[in-house]
Amino acid sequence: MMNARIGRRATLLGGVAAVAAPAVLRAETDPIRIATLTPLTGAGGAYGPAMAKVAAAVVEEVNKSGGVLGRKVVLVSEDDQTNPDAGVRAARKLIDVDKVAAILGTWASSVTTAVAPLCWENKTFLCTVSGADTITQLPHQGYLVRTQPNTVLQITRTGGFLVGLGARKIFTLVPQTPFAKSSIEIMEGVARKAGGSHAGLIYDDKKTTYRTEVDQALRFAPDAILCAGYTPDTIVLLKDLYRAGYKGKIIGQAYAINRKLIEQVGQNEVVEGVYTYAPSVAEGSNALERVKKMSGLASPDPYTSQVYDHVNMVLMAMAAAKAFNGTAIRDNIRKVTQGGGKPVDNAIDGLKAIAAAEKVDYTGASGPCDFDDKGDILDCKFRYEQIKAGKPVLVKIA
Amino acid sequence: MDLVLQAVVNGLVSGALLAVPAIGFTAMFAVLRFPNFSVSGVATLGAFAGYVAYAAGLQIVGSLSVAFVVAGTVGLFLDRVAHLPLVKQGALPAAIASIASGLVLENVVRLGFGNDMRGFDRPIARDVRFGDIRINPQQTETMGVALAIMLLVFAALAFTRVGKAMRASADNPELAALKGIRPERVAMMASFVGMGLVGVGGMLLGLDSSIDPLTGARILLSIFAAAVLGGLGSAPGAVLGAFLIGVAEELSVLVVGSPYRSAVGFFAILIVLSLRPRGLLGERAF
Numbered sequence: 001m002m003n004a005r006i007g008r009r010a011t012l013l014g015g016v017a018a019v020a021a022p023a024v025l026r027a028e029t030d031p032i033r034i035a036t037l038t039p040l041t042g043a044g045g046a047y048g049p050a051m052a053k054v055a056a057a058v059v060e061e062v063n064k065s066g067g068v069l070g071r072k073v074v075l076v077s078e079d080d081q082t083n084p085d086a087g088v089r090a091a092r093k094l095i096d097v098d099k100v101a102a103i104l105g106t107w108a109s110s111v112t113t114a115v116a117p118l119c120w121e122n123k124t125f126l127c128t129v130s131g132a133d134t135i136t137q138l139p140h141q142g143y144l145v146r147t148q149p150n151t152v153l154q155i156t157r158t159g160g161f162l163v164g165l166g167a168r169k170i171f172t173l174v175p176q177t178p179f180a181k182s183s184i185e186i187m188e189g190v191a192r193k194a195g196g197s198h199a200g201l202i203y204d205d206k207k208t209t210y211r212t213e214v215d216q217a218l219r220f221a222p223d224a225i226l227c228a229g230y231t232p233d234t235i236v237l238l239k240d241l242y243r244a245g246y247k248g249k250i251i252g253q254a255y256a257i258n259r260k261l262i263e264q265v266g267q268n269e270v271v272e273g274v275y276t277y278a279p280s281v282a283e284g285s286n287a288l289e290r291v292k293k294m295s296g297l298a299s300p301d302p303y304t305s306q307v308y309d310h311v312n313m314v315l316m317a318m319a320a321a322k323a324f325n326g327t328a329i330r331d332n333i334r335k336v337t338q339g340g341g342k343p344v345d346n347a348i349d350g351l352k353a354i355a356a357a358e359k360v361d362y363t364g365a366s367g368p369c370d371f372d373d374k375g376d377i378l379d380c381k382f383r384y385e386q387i388k389a390g391k392p393v394l395v396k397i398a
Numbered sequence: 399m400d401l402v403l404q405a406v407v408n409g410l411v412s413g414a415l416l417a418v419p420a421i422g423f424t425a426m427f428a429v430l431r432f433p434n435f436s437v438s439g440v441a442t443l444g445a446f447a448g449y450v451a452y453a454a455g456l457q458i459v460g461s462l463s464v465a466f467v468v469a470g471t472v473g474l475f476l477d478r479v480a481h482l483p484l485v486k487q488g489a490l491p492a493a494i495a496s497i498a499s500g501l502v503l504e505n506v507v508r509l510g511f512g513n514d515m516r517g518f519d520r521p522i523a524r525d526v527r528f529g530d531i532r533i534n535p536q537q538t539e540t541m542g543v544a545l546a547i548m549l550l551v552f553a554a555l556a557f558t559r560v561g562k563a564m565r566a567s568a569d570n571p572e573l574a575a576l577k578g579i580r581p582e583r584v585a586m587m588a589s590f591v592g593m594g595l596v597g598v599g600g601m602l603l604g605l606d607s608s609i610d611p612l613t614g615a616r617i618l619l620s621i622f623a624a625a626v627l628g629g630l631g632s633a634p635g636a637v638l639g640a641f642l643i644g645v646a647e648e649l650s651v652l653v654v655g656s657p658y659r660s661a662v663g664f665f666a667i668l669i670v671l672s673l674r675p676r677g678l679l680g681e682r683a684f
Contacts (some may be wrong), residue, residue: 176657203656206616208607211408212651215401215532232515236607243525243534264517264608 032068032324034059034314035076035094036307037115038105042082050295051105051307052077057294058311058347065348068319069355075311076100082107084114091115095122101318101325102127104310107303109135109178112146119143125329127310129303132178136374142330145313145375147306147366149279149382151179152186157382158226158251158277159190161398165275167224167249168196171217173237174228175205183228205233214240224249231256235264242270254278254385254392268390279366280383280397281305287345287365302366309364312347313337316362319354337362338370400530405648411537413644414544415606416617419599420624420636421551426592428568428631429585432489436476436496437596437621439503441614444469444597445604446507452518458543458605462598469597470590472503477589500614508611517608540605547598548637551591555633560587568631596621620647623663627670629677638678642666 036055038048059075067073076098080087087106094100095118102125106112109132116135119126120143128135128146131154136146149157162170170191174180184200191198199220203213214237217225225241227234227250234256241250254276262271279302282288291300291308314329316336321328336350341359344350350360362369367380385392419441426434448465456464476499484491525532555561566574567584575581599621600614624643628635643666650662670677 201655204659206612207656207659208603208613208616209408209412210656211411212405212648213656215404215408216652219401232608232610235515235517239522239607242522244532245524260514264515265522266517266519267522270522 029071030324031072031074032315032318033074033076033098033100034102034104034311035078035098035100036105037078037080037087037090037094037103037111038307039082039107039111040079042080044080044082044107047107047301047303048079048082048105050297050300050304051107053296054291054294054300054304054308055104055311058308058315062315062347062351065351068315068324068351069322071324073315080106080108080111080115082111084108084110087111087115088118091118095119095124100124102310102314102329104314105303105307106130113138116140116144119326123326125314125326125333127307127314129306133182134178136376140375142375143326145333145371145377147309147364147369147377147380148302149380150376151182153376153380154277154279154382155183155186155226155228156190157398159187159194161275161277161382161384162224162226162249162251163190163194163196165224165249167222168194169220169222170196170198170224170226171220171222172198172200172226172228173210173213173217174200174202174226175230175233176202179228183226187226203229203233205229207233208236210237210240211244213237214244214246218244218246222248224251227252227256229256231258231261231264235261238265238270238274249273249275251275251277254383257387262387262390271387271390274387275395276385276387276392278302278383280381282363282365282367282381283383283397285345285363285365287363290346291365300365305365309362309366309369312350312364313362313369315347316344316350316354316360319351334371336360338368401652402649404531405652406645407531407533409645409648410641411533411541411644412606412648413641414541415599415602416620416624416644417637417640418544418547418602419596419617419621420628420640421548421633422592422595422599423621424625424628424631424636425564425568425595425633426588427625428633429564429588430477430482430485432481432485432492432496433622433630434473434477434481434496434592435493435618435622436473436481436500436503437593438614438618439500439507440469440473440476440593440596441600441603441617441621442507442609442611443472443503443600443614444594445600445609445613446511447597448601449516449518449604449609458539462543462547462601465597465601466594469600470594473593473596474586474589476503477593478586482585500618504611504615511611513611515608515610518605520605537606540602544602547595551595551633564588619660619663620644623666626667627677629679632677632679635677635679 036052038051040048059073078090104127106128109130112128112130120140126144129148131148133151172184172187174183180202188198257276317329317332318324321332341361344360353360370378383397384395444465447468448461451461451464481492525534563579624639628639647662
């Protein structure tokens with residue numbers, strides 16, 4: 001009887017121990033969970049698949065070389081459909097079900113704006129490639145960084161490029177967007193600083209003709225015009241500028257003045273000599289070579305390069321913290337990306353150095369990856385091209 | 399001053415293009431007695447039909463004919479199947495149904511052609527200058543085509559049996575029926591010709607810029623405003639309204655900036671409906 005009672009207690013204890021022990025063991029070897037939330041479909045569908053592919057390749061490489069402090073990394077990939085609703089649904093699933101420490105690669109500004117509050121409220125870290133100024137102005141408590149230059153950086157550098165080409169009277173034509181007013185104000189500052197003058201107007205991107213807007217612009221007699229719209233409206237605008245006989249310089253975003261635009265306009269002299277600008281990947285860097293290999297792309301786009309950097313930074317930040325959640329990333333990401341230390345361009349080298357208690361400074365495929373307090377990158381290179389005979393020709397990377 | 403003059407010239411050009419679908423819209427209202435908002439989808443369809451025809455090697459006039467026939471046929475079909483059965487319940491149910499069928503058409507086009515912008519493969523020419531005023535040779539050509547179509551429509555309304563029957567039916571359906579005019583046939587004619595004109599208008603606007611599935615949706619408000627301004631049901635009113643809206647939209651760019659351009663249409667509708675609900679020229683069909 002007695003024996004049986006002890007036996008039962010022992011069984012009970014043993015059972016509890018048996019259940020508890022793996023839990024203690026599990027806590028030490030739990031995989032690290034992170035996610036990509038990229039546009040696999042929709043307007044960003046041209047970029048999302050390559051972004052997700054490169055992120056997966058980095059994770060695979062890290063796992064092969066022993067993981068992060070002995071832990072395996074699990075990467076979950078979701079599609080934001082370039083749509084804020086779908087983005088929020090996917091982010092909810094990633095945060096509530098998959099319990100990821102970080103979400104990487106949101107592309108459209110509208111998606112990032114919708115997903116960001118979910119992230120900071122659940123202490124999940126968010127790395128984005130969206131450009132709108134307003135994103136880093138959100139009250140994100142540090143749970144957000146972006147590798148894409150914001151409007152201030154983009155327009156300042158583009159204005160500097162135009163001034164360098166000798167432009168002194170600059171006119172900005174920009175559609176009604178979150179960056180419309182700031183684009184005009186920033187370009188105004190750049191032109192004045194160079195001793196020139198500036199004027200601008202915000203247009204309605206749904207018009208079928210911009211004759212009157214072009215007339216207004218040409219009255220200013222500009223020697224350079226910034227067309228800061230998207231592909232559809234820029235097509236109409238460039239045609240109307242050509243019809244009006246404008247012969248000065250024109251510059252626009254490379255994502256707007258692209259192959260599709262040239263094809264659509266259908267007449268090379270309309271786009272002849274037009275300049276484009278885009279944040280540049282770190283041409284010639286070892287990191288970019290790795291992105292080329294991982295993505296299979298001969299010239300990876302900026303977003304794919306940026307997501308490569310996201311994965312590397314996040315994994316190193318967690319290793320530096322010896323903790324594996326969003327807050328750990330928030331508190332340590334700048335410790336591994338800036339402020340000097342051993343220069344690294346991939347997580348494997350970085351993780352080894354961190355394990356050896358070395359300070360690292362990451363420079364990636366998209367550039368230096370140094371962030372200010374709001375989460376904006378401090379600097380990045382831009383790629384300027386000029387269209388000649390219907391083909392973009394590299395002018396410079398600066 | 400020359401800036402204002404140039405804006406007026408630009409407005410006259412876009413007004414001429416707007417007038418063609420506005421005549422179609424108002425003619426359908428005159429006979430069928432409901433505002434047919436599916437013109438947005440039909441204009442898009444016409445533009446794409448014309449685009450395909452033009453790409454296949456037809457010239458402008460040939461492509462416009464294709465746009466007319468395709469848009470007219472589909473418009474007639476939609477009226478028969480979706481809109482007219484509802485008119486008996488009042489103009490509003492039919493108008494709501496027409497919004498829906500416009501959306502359906504828009505998405506059918508999207509399914510077939512995708513969301514991309516497409517341009518008619520026409521050479522882009524530099525403007526001709528008259529002093530400080532610029533006019534583009536192609537736009538003059540497009541405007542000429544639009545004016546020719548308008549003349550044709552007015553001649554048909556004035557001198558042909560069908561035109562006279564349509565006017566009679568619009569004026570007083572019961573009396574027209576007593577005179578042996580078959581309202582059924584006139585209604586079909588109005589649907590076909592009205593929607594055909596809308597399709598032609600969609601292609602004309604596309605010639606001037608580019609086309610995508612939203613081409614028609616973008617001009618819907620302007621078409622409606624032009625028709626209301628001139629007097630719903632009056633073809634000359636639609637032309638007058640189209641020119642006024644075209645000029646007002648361009649002038650508004652100088653005063654309030656182009657993001658507020660679409661307010662011009664709403665504002666015109668608001669003013670006309672509160673001060674002169676019959677519109678500038680009243681409701682005479684001709």
